[in-house]
Amino acid sequence: MRISTAWLKDYLKLDIPADELAEKIERTAVEVDGVIRPDEGQKKVVVGHILTCDPHPDSDHLHVCSVDVGEDEPLQIVCGAPNVAAGQNVIVALPNSWIGNHTKIKKSKMRGVKSAGMICALDELGFDEKLVPKEVADGIFILPDDATPGDPVFGYLGMDDEIIDMSVTPNRGDMLSMNGTAHELAAIYDQTPTMPTVDLHEDESDDANDQLEVRVDADEHDVPMYKMRLIKNVTIKPSPLWLQIRIWNAGMRPINNVVDATNYVLMQYGQPLHAFDYDKLTNGHVNVRLAKAGEHLTTLDGEDRELLPTDLLICSDDTPICLAGTMGGLDTEVTAATTDIALEGAVFDAVKIRKTAHNHDLHSEASMRYERGIDHGMTETALNAAAAMIAELSGGTVANGVCVGRDEDVQPVTVQITLSKINHVLGTELSLDTVADIFKRLDFPTTLTGETYTVTVPSRRWDIHIPADLIEEVARLYGYDNLPATLPTGQPTIGKLNETQQIIRDSRKLMESAGLTQAISYSLTTEAKAKAFALHPSDVTKLDFPMSSERTTLRLSLVSGLLDDLAYNNARKEHNVALYEEGRVFYSQPEQVRPKEIEHIAGAITGSMVKKSWGVAEQPVDFYQIKGIVAGYLKSLALEAPVSYVATTAHPEMHPGRTANIFVGDQLVGFVGEIHPNTAKAYKVRETYVFELDLTALIALPKARQQYQPISKFPSITRDVAMLIDDTVTNADVVALINKKGGAHLQSVELFDVYNGSHVPSGKKSLAYTLTYRDQNATLVDDDVTAAFDKVLSALTEELGAEIR
Amino acid sequence: MSLQDRLTELRDQGLADIKSADVLKKVNQVKVDLLGKKGPITEVLRGMRDLAPEERPKVGAYANEVRDRLQNAIDQRREELEQAAVNKQLAAEKLDVTLPGREIPQGQPHVITQIITELEDLFMGMGYQIVDGDEVEEDYYNFERLNLPKDHPARDMQDTFYITKDVLLRTQTSADQPRSLENHDFSKGPLKVLSPGRVYRRDTDDATHSHQFHQIEGLVVDKHITMADLKGTLTLVANTLFGDQFDVRLRPSYFPFTEPSVEADVTCFNCNGKGCAICKQTGWIEVLGAGMVHPHVLEMSGIDPEVYGGFAFGLGPDRFAMLKYGVDDIRNFYLNDVRFLSQFYKKG
Numbered sequence A: 001m002r003i004s005t006a007w008l009k010d011y012l013k014l015d016i017p018a019d020e021l022a023e024k025i026e027r028t029a030v031e032v033d034g035v036i037r038p039d040e041g042q043k044k045v046v047v048g049h050i051l052t053c054d055p056h057p058d059s060d061h062l063h064v065c066s067v068d069v070g071e072d073e074p075l076q077i078v079c080g081a082p083n084v085a086a087g088q089n090v091i092v093a094l095p096n097s098w099i100g101n102h103t104k105i106k107k108s109k110m111r112g113v114k115s116a117g118m119i120c121a122l123d124e125l126g127f128d129e130k131l132v133p134k135e136v137a138d139g140i141f142i143l144p145d146d147a148t149p150g151d152p153v154f155g156y157l158g159m160d161d162e163i164i165d166m167s168v169t170p171n172r173g174d175m176l177s178m179n180g181t182a183h184e185l186a187a188i189y190d191q192t193p194t195m196p197t198v199d200l201h202e203d204e205s206d207d208a209n210d211q212l213e214v215r216v217d218a219d220e221h222d223v224p225m226y227k228m229r230l231i232k233n234v235t236i237k238p239s240p241l242w243l244q245i246r247i248w249n250a251g252m253r254p255i256n257n258v259v260d261a262t263n264y265v266l267m268q269y270g271q272p273l274h275a276f277d278y279d280k281l282t283n284g285h286v287n288v289r290l291a292k293a294g295e296h297l298t299t300l301d302g303e304d305r306e307l308l309p310t311d312l313l314i315c316s317d318d319t320p321i322c323l324a325g326t327m328g329g330l331d332t333e334v335t336a337a338t339t340d341i342a343l344e345g346a347v348f349d350a351v352k353i354r355k356t357a358h359n360h361d362l363h364s365e366a367s368m369r370y371e372r373g374i375d376h377g378m379t380e381t382a383l384n385a386a387a388a389m390i391a392e393l394s395g396g397t398v399a400n401g402v403c404v405g406r407d408e409d410v411q412p413v414t415v416q417i418t419l420s421k422i423n424h425v426l427g428t429e430l431s432l433d434t435v436a437d438i439f440k441r442l443d444f445p446t447t448l449t450g451e452t453y454t455v456t457v458p459s460r461r462w463d464i465h466i467p468a469d470l471i472e473e474v475a476r477l478y479g480y481d482n483l484p485a486t487l488p489t490g491q492p493t494i495g496k497l498n499e500t501q502q503i504i505r506d507s508r509k510l511m512e513s514a515g516l517t518q519a520i521s522y523s524l525t526t527e528a529k530a531k532a533f534a535l536h537p538s539d540v541t542k543l544d545f546p547m548s549s550e551r552t553t554l555r556l557s558l559v560s561g562l563l564d565d566l567a568y569n570n571a572r573k574e575h576n577v578a579l580y581e582e583g584r585v586f587y588s589q590p591e592q593v594r595p596k597e598i599e600h601i602a603g604a605i606t607g608s609m610v611k612k613s614w615g616v617a618e619q620p621v622d623f624y625q626i627k628g629i630v631a632g633y634l635k636s637l638a639l640e641a642p643v644s645y646v647a648t649t650a651h652p653e654m655h656p657g658r659t660a661n662i663f664v665g666d667q668l669v670g671f672v673g674e675i676h677p678n679t680a681k682a683y684k685v686r687e688t689y690v691f692e693l694d695l696t697a698l699i700a701l702p703k704a705r706q707q708y709q710p711i712s713k714f715p716s717i718t719r720d721v722a723m724l725i726d727d728t729v730t731n732a733d734v735v736a737l738i739n740k741k742g743g744a745h746l747q748s749v750e751l752f753d754v755y756n757g758s759h760v761p762s763g764k765k766s767l768a769y770t771l772t773y774r775d776q777n778a779t780l781v782d783d784d785v786t787a788a789f790d791k792v793l794s795a796l797t798e799e800l801g802a803e804i805r
Numbered sequence B: 001m002s003l004q005d006r007l008t009e010l011r012d013q014g015l016a017d018i019k020s021a022d023v024l025k026k027v028n029q030v031k032v033d034l035l036g037k038k039g040p041i042t043e044v045l046r047g048m049r050d051l052a053p054e055e056r057p058k059v060g061a062y063a064n065e066v067r068d069r070l071q072n073a074i075d076q077r078r079e080e081l082e083q084a085a086v087n088k089q090l091a092a093e094k095l096d097v098t099l100p101g102r103e104i105p106q107g108q109p110h111v112i113t114q115i116i117t118e119l120e121d122l123f124m125g126m127g128y129q130i131v132d133g134d135e136v137e138e139d140y141y142n143f144e145r146l147n148l149p150k151d152h153p154a155r156d157m158q159d160t161f162y163i164t165k166d167v168l169l170r171t172q173t174s175a176d177q178p179r180s181l182e183n184h185d186f187s188k189g190p191l192k193v194l195s196p197g198r199v200y201r202r203d204t205d206d207a208t209h210s211h212q213f214h215q216i217e218g219l220v221v222d223k224h225i226t227m228a229d230l231k232g233t234l235t236l237v238a239n240t241l242f243g244d245q246f247d248v249r250l251r252p253s254y255f256p257f258t259e260p261s262v263e264a265d266v267t268c269f270n271c272n273g274k275g276c277a278i279c280k281q282t283g284w285i286e287v288l289g290a291g292m293v294h295p296h297v298l299e300m301s302g303i304d305p306e307v308y309g310g311f312a313f314g315l316g317p318d319r320f321a322m323l324k325y326g327v328d329d330i331r332n333f334y335l336n337d338v339r340f341l342s343q344f345y346k347k348g
Ligand SMILES: [Zn+2]
Pocket: B268, B269, B270, B271, B272, B273, B274, B275, B276, B277, B278, B279, B280, B281, B283, B284
């Protein structure tokens, strides 16, 4: 809503700079987007009187004008506008003037004829094309006859106005009008506003109700009020300049005297009005109803629209002529030929209008106001004001009486509140008088009984109906700056992370200390990527109406998003990337729309995690590096059951020979491995190693009970074993057997070498382990260890075919 | 030559030899030569047999003195030479300490996580619980229970991704607050919760819009919670994130779930309130929305608004990060360019 400060002065004594006023509005009422000064940056633009206007000798469309600009000598200016003529007062940009958006005008020659400046159209002075009246859109603007040559032009065009551009919140529809804004400022500055009065003369001899029959078929909820007036014998013409200025400074385009009058009253009262060409109505019949399926209406903008059953319609003898509260129909539009006007002033249901505006993508000044609500108490006044104004501007007469399709008994709302409640909520110690004064400034009639205020809220503030609304009025007018700043008191509470939150936080830190940087990727992706790398098979959750084909489906894994991140980095020549992500995946649940949200943690590494430096080569990442990261992480979770890694070919996106499922006990909690070369190609990444873990499951799994173990005072004895063994036998097989046969004192088995190079027969590999033996309670005897060790050796030979070396 | 004179001669000669010994080996040789079993001092002591008994103690004492003197000189010289050798070695071992060390790779938290963590810690310190709601929520909880019935015009402020007519991707983390209100046992004290998390809006991604971003919403409900408490709490948030020198001001605003509703601005950190392009010459930057919990919201959760009241606030870590670090494109937070992520070093 654009508020002209010049117009505001009709209401209030405001000797306040516009910026200060804007700041006050912002601090007390609604947000302000800025102050617009139409003449800002423009200089030396004056009224010129065209003395002579002759055709240019070398052009069929240019004219050479002699223009009086209030100086001793007239200026010679070449002008190409089709409507230029001698005797006009016009806008002249003098030589070295600045106009519009930083354009400098200099003396020039046009086809050999000197031109000292420029005769301007409105858009050349920075007017938005949408605001320029259509009749002057293709030519220069003609100023009034009484304009004085040489005077700056800005005052004549309302460009010296300062316009406050307010961004009105949905609850403050009252401020979408000059009247409402004036009431608000009156409260802020403690003034009594001068509100507009209506001076309506009805033609007693001409009864409107004899000629116009209005019927409302829609229910009272959808159409609480519907009234019309009839204005006869109008002459359609452009509005006077003062009105055009108010219209364009309010951000609307001047159309003609009738439409401009309705828009002027719309701006004044916030009441949308619609003028119909009375002669286009069938038999003077108007009815209001909901649309039926299949009906059509061509609106003012020339669009043929298929109507929806939620659209409220104005009809004439049941033929749609207007989308209620949104846009008029083309057939009944006021044109130059119109002589009689049927003028509508009505209230429509906010939700219905909102739907119509939304469904037809038709957002107008009228629909915006109906959606936020309007002052039901002012509808008839606004209708009368517009009728009077149309009659005055067009030479018409207002027929006697209002045609009422539906009327509404509008009663003010009464709200009670106590002073102590106000102070209790605000944390203040306001006095009875302070609060009473605020209600008085707001012009809310109030009575005080004890400490209870009974406040009568006028219909212009339909947003107020409960005590909390009054508290807001008191708070903002008292001033938020004046509130003290304290912290909640009362019973203390403990704030700490729960176990899940703590483990999630710890997990992030562990990943970071392992060298992985946290990524936050998109949860929404394509269906294919959403399904990729899923730990368990699941249906996906899809958006009903996505914005783009890239973001349609909620993810089932984090790895998929991390690969997108890697691809983004690779495309920017960043080839060493190590990322992890902690976040939700979304498993669908049978019979339920809402998926099950599970916390996962995943990582992806590519290139080298070691930075190339002097004396340090890059170390390409490999399976064992990512496995080491996972193993270190799982170790610090202190899970009770053992962690095991089982080779798997079950993940089609993963390398079939380099992927392991991860189990805790016998529960599958994730996987780790290299991505399949085909996956790498599809995601546009290089050789990449990933893991994905079900963090929710890990959090739920039992943790090892931690108990101090005395450190043995007795020395340990170690034995090394190296063996040649079939390639198909895994490390896990060997370790399991050693542990099984190791005896009571075997403490640990450590792999220290794996070799399958040239000195090993094909199909075989060499493995070497250190076995550590220790007795907690006594010094081990060497012979006992040897006996235990020999048992292991023979088991390895017999059960795994190992050749001990 | 008397034995004494002989000892004196041996002493002086020995001291000179020790002094001139320039390597450890020579020092050792001097020691063997002088103080060894076959050395001259032993020789002298052997010659004491021929002295008168009364002379013996005197010469003996002098001989011991000479021997100690020599031994001390040898020890000292040895230490000097050893130290010189160490010094020589150290000089040879000198490194260019400005060469880079072999760093152990370290990851770091995402800048948004840093901001969320900082605020979580601040609020836990004030007794708040952290609540993680679901990202896929019912329309009923995301909107209706927050006083936003279907067709409410304020729903236009939040374009929504729907899964079905009744299920959506939450547009605000306060979607979980009705549940917190319902489940809280007020006999155990006030409700104080902070809900950080991902939210979604039906927006086209560009420099200032993202279909996915984060929110932190706070809610406090008790028998006596005031708007002054809200103001104090918000001031603390601004001071924690931006610094103590920043002021907070409240402006009226509108949210369906609070009444009164306010928007909070902080002093522009770029110009310290003087006015600049970032703050559009106002000296203030809008950072969060807040208000006193609307009585309907309490009623819908079965809480008597005549007895209980509270405040709620919501802020965007993405926007905070953009303001605090001058990030000019919100998409940076979700593309995970390592050159972006690695710019924000901080505790996790
Ligand atoms: Zn600034």
